Amino acid sequence: MSLDVALLPHAGDVITTLASDETWEQVGDDVSDIVEACKELVENWYSDMLIGSVFPWLSTPPAGWLILDGSTYSENDYPELFAVLDAVLKSGSDFTLPDTEQAFPFGVLVKADAGLVVGSNTLNLTEAQMPAHTHTEIPPIVGVDVGGAGPPLPSATVGGAISTGSTGSGDDVDVRPKRFGLILAVFAGRTT
Numbered sequence: 060m061s062l063d064v065a066l067l068p069h070a071g072d073v074i075t076t077l078a079s080d081e082t083w084e085q086v087g088d089d090v091s092d093i094v095e096a097c098k099e100l101v102e103n104w105y106s107d108m109l110i111g112s113v114f115p116w117l118s119t120p121p122a123g124w125l126i127l128d129g130s131t132y133s134e135n136d137y138p139e140l141f142a143v144l145d146a147v148l149k150s151g152s153d154f155t156l157p158d159t160e161q162a163f164p165f166g167v168l169v170k171a172d173a174g175l176v177v178g179s180n181t182l183n184l185t186e187a188q189m190p191a192h193t194h195t196e197i198p199p200i201v202g203v204d205v206g207g208a209g210p211p212l213p214s215a216t217v218g219g220a221i222s223t224g225s226t227g228s229g230d231d232v233d234v235r236p237k238r239f240g241l242i243l244a245v246f247a248g249r250t251t
Contacts, residue, residue, distance in 0.1 A: 110248040111143040113164075115241035124244040129158030132247075139248030145170050159243045163235075181231035 134141040134152040141154055148154050157174045167173055
């Protein structure tokens with residue numbers, strides 16, 4: 060069983076359920092039969108509680124877990140997961156899981172917002188997003204004309220507009236913090 064540590068707070072409920080006379084069924088005298096029946100009961104109890112839960116994995120998740128990669132599945136294949144999903148993820152008898160690649164999870168308070176993927180990992184600044192500022196360029200005096208006869212009369216001519224140059228490429232800016240990758244998967248329950 061996976062994630063036993065996370066489920067320890069519920070161990071008392073499991074023991075109470077196992078101790079109840081209504082729960083026991085005759086499986087024979089073989090200890091392995093009794094252990095297998097108890098294991099199945101506990102796993103089913105855990106499964107019911109975990110359906111729709113999302114966990115991070117460092118490796119490929121085990122059977123019963125679906126990777127959040129934007130794939131579409133049928134209600135017929137995963138009826139227990141389909142039953143707990145909000146309508147925003149459903150289309151007829153199909154459901155599409157969110158694509159969490161390169162995305163950070165964030166908390167929501169409304170079930171309808173669960174599974175939404177919003178925002179962007181990059182930002183391309185527009186002129187309107189730049190801080191207000193000015194550039195000042197004073198053109199130089201280009202030349203002096205001392206005139207013709209008589210005392211020299213200085214005159215100046217001013218050059219035309221001077222380019223301050225252009226730089227930058229307009230590439231997007233990565234706005235994400237340092238991060239590491241995990242495979243996010245949802246527990247789909249028992250398959251039919």
